[in-house]
Amino acid sequence: MKATKIFLILALVCVGCTVLCGAVSAEEMRTFVDDVGREVVLPVEIDAVSPSGPLAQTVLYSLDPDLFVSVSATPSAMEQKYLDPRLMTLPETGQFYGSKASTMNPESIMELNKQLHIDVVLDIGEAKGTMKEDLNDISGKTGVSFAFITQNKLSDIPGSYLKLGELLDRKEQGGRLSAYASSLLAEFDAGMKTVGENKKSLIYVSSIDGNAVSLVGNGSYHANVIDYVGNNVGGHAVSSSGTGDGYTMEDILQMNPDFIIVSFTTDHAYYNKILNDPLWQSLSAVRNGNVYEAPCGPYSWMGPSSPLKLLMLMWLGNLMYPEVFSYDIHDRVKEFYPLFFHYDLTDAELDELMVYAVPNSSPAPAATQASVPIAGICAGAAVALTGVGCRRFQS
Structure with a gap:
């Protein structure tokens, strides 16, 4: 009889432990609904993430x-100068979508x-029709959780963070970056209303090869x-690539952008x-000194x-509209880099970044002018190579 009672007690204790352990295990996991439903x-605490591509990595x-x-x-x-050296020691898991989709191999992820004990593989960008x-x-093939967040248009950025x-x-850093983006977009919505119908014309030249120009x-x-x-x-985009579509110099001359x-x-x-080039010099933008090279560090500023x-x-x-957006761009950039790239730019580094990106550009760096930093922005809280070493990420 005693033995039977002891057995029953032990059985109840085991059941209790199983229930308790199950409750603890359930509490340590959570369900997140991503942007394709x-x-x-996921674990409650996340400390191991793999990016699914260059956009997610940035x-x-x-x-x-x-x-x-x-x-x-x-x-x-070129990127390594601005980034945590630890990233250079990590294994590559490749890209799931885009021009290098085949580089993410399920077998490699499993191994x-x-x-790595990956908590989640993060995918970011524009939702594809078959993404879900x-x-x-x-x-299912890898046994690793994948989650997608939409970040396609400018208006997506605050909510996506x-x-x-x-x-x-x-949540704290996500809220901080969201607040920054919200404030900036509100500032530009107001400013572009002032610009109204007086938008300047422009082209973005991604490459030149003789008479062939990609825009x-x-x-x-x-x-x-x-x-x-x-x-x-x-012209209306045909290619989905970040390198754009091909044109001739004759096409460019007809466009004659500001x-x-x-x-x-x-x-x-x-x-x-x-x-x-004499052909390009006939364009009003060249004659008026309105030709600028996109800065690059750690990535091309023209990335998506x-x-x-x-x-x-x-x-x-x-x-393009200094009378409307009259801040000092140098101050804005020096404020931006610590927040989004965790890097403090020196004045010399900033001058080097923007040597061909500001009015009166010249091979010699221009002097930095101080101004009042953007107020209240944080209140409340690119994959193709463009030249050597600087990527303009593709999705």
């Missing part, structure tokens, strides 16, 4: 560099996960900021070609990820 089961870095357990691609020599099925498929903060258990046309994912801040006369924005190369080849879109917006707005 998938229910993703955005994840802005949220918390310590979360990385792998990189989509090892940063280039890496044995060592695609993510369910690779998650709030959702990223929730997904990755980094990022209007209506493309990569032209979101260009279309918003100016009259992009590059401003020409040129893709970065380490030798400034495209910029110098436009300034020195949210940090780059915000930089691009501030830079082009001040460049």
Whole structure:
């Protein structure tokens, strides 16, 4: 009889422990609904994230560099100057979508996960038609959770950072970046109303090869900021690539834009070609000194990820409408880098970044002028190579 009682007591204790352990286990996990409606089961505390591509890598870095357990691609020599050295030691997990979609191999993810214990693979950008099925498929094959956050248009950025903060258990930084983006977009909505119908025309030259010129046309994912801040006369985009579509010099001469924005190369080849070629010199933008090369560090400012879109917006707005967006761009950039890239720019570094990106550009760096920093922005809280070493990320 005693033995029976002891057995029953032990059985009850075991049942109780099982129930308790199950409750604790359930409390340690949570369900997150991503932006294609998938229910993703995640740990309450996130500390191991893999980016699904270069856009996700840039955005994840802005949220918390310590979360990385792998990189989509090892940063280039130029990028390494601005980024946490730890990223250079991490394994590559490749890119799920875009021009290098095949580089994310399910078998490799499974093998890496044995060592990395990945909490979630983060995908960011524009939702593809088959994305829900695609993510369910690779998650099922690998046993690793994948989550997607939309960050396609400028207007998506504030909400996406709030959702990223929730997904990755980094609500404070997500709120801070969201507040910054909200304030900046409100400032530009008001400013562009003042500009009204008087938008300046522009083209974004991504490459030049003799008589062949590639432009990022209007209506493309990569032209979101260009279309918003100016009259992009590059024609309607056909290609979804960040390198844009092909035109001839005859086409460019007919466009005759007010401003020409040129893709970065380490030798400034495209910029110098436009300034020195007699054909280009017949354009009003060249005659008026309105040719500028996009800065690059750690990535080209003309890239499609949210940090780059915000930089691009501030830079082009001040460049094209200084009477409306009358802040000192140098101050804005020095404020931006610690917040989104966790890097403090020196004055010399800033001058080097923007040597061909400000009025009266010249090979010698221009002096930095001080001004009052943007007020109240934080209240309440690119994959193709463009030249050598600087990527303009693609989705």
